[in-house]
Amino acid sequence: MAGEGDILAAMPIYPRMPADTKGKREKPNLSLPPLNDPLWTRFYMGKEDGYDLVPAYPPLPICLRLKDPFLLPPGATLEGWVFSRIEASILVNGTAIVSYPLAIPFKTLYGTPDAGVVCRFEEAEFLATAEPVMSSLNDDPRFVAHPVRLKNTSAVPVMVSELCIYGEQLSIFGQESLMISERLLFLFSSSGVRMSLDGQAPLPPGAITIAKPTVSGEERFIVRSFELFKAITRI
């Protein structure tokens, strides 16, 4: 609990990456720096006397690199699941103050260097519901499950190696121990790939809403169109 005039301080601590290739491992340093250390991020709390810690999508789009890329024949439709990492978001009176990734966030470029989008990088498997790893991932609180439908409308086979997910358009539904998003449709066409919410998918039964989308799909579309227009015209 935090009250008026309190200072809320937070700092993410990640497990150390192996520093070299010789197999030496350093002991994890569990001692925290003093509170006046600039590593701590501070927020002054107003009149609200509490805050919520909820799962959220990262502020950047998520680029999932599939561990096993596959070919999608022309006209084919494939359904399955992918999992992405959530962040811990601090909300005050329903307003997101800050969110922290639960692992060191790596980045990647989705698109070309002159007009691409910088995304969070993650590696994932494309899974069918029957695969045994599904159940273990479902119980892992670090991940949110995305039911996906891939459709190739182009005339040529498409090599599916990456899927880019715009988390700001998605909700997180809690279904028992599973966190799940709306179903996503990835449409591969001759002009590129487009992510959208799959209108055909029903909401999971008995699901409760943990996180709502921060922007609507239409809003995002307008913003992206304007960004594209600005990038093209340099106005």
Add this chain to the structure above:
Amino acid sequence: MEPTTTLAEAAPQAAAPASRFWDIFPTDSLFDQMFTMDTALKLIRVSLAIVLGLIFVGLVVAILRRMTRKRMDSRTGSLVVKVAQYLGYAFIVINALDAAQVNLSALLGAAGIAGIALGFAAQTSVSNFISGIFIVSEKTFANGDVISVDGTAGLVYSIDAISVKLRTFDNQLIRIPNETLIKSKVANITRFPVRRLNMDILITYDADIERTVAILKDIAANSQNALKNPEPVFMVTGFKDSGIGLFFGVWYATSEWFDGNNAMYIAVKKRFDAEGIEFAFPTMTIYPKPVAIGDDATIPVRQPRRKKAV
């Protein structure tokens, strides 16, 4: 005869007020010549030309303002509006003179001569102004971009009619004339979403190149800011005088390039130190010759193994 005299004397007295008015404003005065019906008509025509012209220019400027607010940045928009405004004023003046039936050909001739004289005097300004139009239309950079011009790098602070102003990273305002920008090589550093960090590394000849490459790739893979895609670029640039030249390029989001630059150089130095890979630097090896003294005596000279010189 008496009544006649009386009448004759009375007449000038009765006409006295009228004659005073014409004394003040005689019929052949300049005022009388100016305020003819023709002059009044001219005045009305000129007034109409000015009023209608001002309304027309005001409308055009208002429409242009609204259009440029949506489609252009504020600086470019105001430049376009100002040009339109001044052209409109010139149009009003010419129209008003035409309505006043002033001989415009003589005036325009004089204006032409004055224009030539002014053109010579304001050659640099005009050149900068025209260059400014080309800069705006080329869209090489916009307000807020970081550009580098002839070694001067900074944030584009404003794009004006005559010059572009940069705010350097040590917080100085640099004014660069538009003409200079047109003639110079301008690098827009923040145009694209990602930027590559180019590292030129020189390692000693006894270092293992393949192992060094593996280490560099591992550093990039574990760097938080370095992008996974596009993948880092590696190239052996050649056998140099002092060591083996390597090129290693790592991509970063443009906004994180600065932090990535520092983090990458620090990580490479630490890791090379830990792995025992030496950076090469210019060295000079001196082989001294023994010096003979007398017939058969030889003084051996102490031989330094290796002397390093920067």
